[in-house]
Amino acid sequence: MNHTPVKLGPLALLLTVISICLTILSILSYTTAGADDRLAQRYAQTTSQRYELEVMGQEALAEFPAGFEAETSDVILSEAKDLSSALWKTIQLDDLTLVIGAVPEGDGSPRVVAWEMNREWNQDTQINNLWDGSGN
């Protein structure tokens, strides 16, 4: 009886290709999930920081006008009209800055005219290994 020999070569090749594809997919899946997780942690951290600054701002308002100054050197983006009579306070927390502008009312209580939260941001202008156009 003449048996046709069964060879495992093609099957081994097929399983190897399947394994490589699945490995690449699993690595991509895991790294994407890891990036999602880091982003979520960063979001949580930024939110906590923002509200920590919010608490500090509200505490400053409760102690108004103590700690407030007549002028501010911080950039004010607010479009409020009556900023001339406002008193200012800048609170810094890490790279976050809160600028509060408040006008004292008749009973001495503050009327908030500016409440600006800014984050220091430096543009990343360094482009590595990019051809600068020079001939060399």
Place this chain on the structure above:
Amino acid sequence: MNKRHPITAFYIEALILIMVFVGIILLLTQIFGAGRMLSSDADRMTRAVGLAQNAAEAVAASEDLSDLEEQLDEGNIGVSADPSGVSAWYDREGSPQKEGVFRVQTTWEPEEKGGGTLARSHISVWYGEEKEPVYELDTAVYRKGGSE
């Protein structure tokens, strides 16, 4: 006897091949599983932070505890309130749902200060039956005059 050797070799080779493949599949299943866990954690954290932020904004817009209760009862589904704060429930998507998987507990601690009231609030977001909150946030709001 000579004819049996190639057959035995074939079986051994096939067995080794299948075992290696099953091993790779098991390893990859673990990697996929770990990725799914990470992704699910990230999703839960993102939703918890969003819910905590919503509650913090409700605190900022509230005059007193009953006002906070009204603000947090978005879907008119009923929230649980006691003198220390309000608890509200949300589903997996973050929509209000009675007995949902997310529970947002918002405290209200008023304190007379500077001729007004400084209300401090601690917000905890719990998921399911977990013993530790997923996310916690502190906020405060200052109101002129004497709200409670």
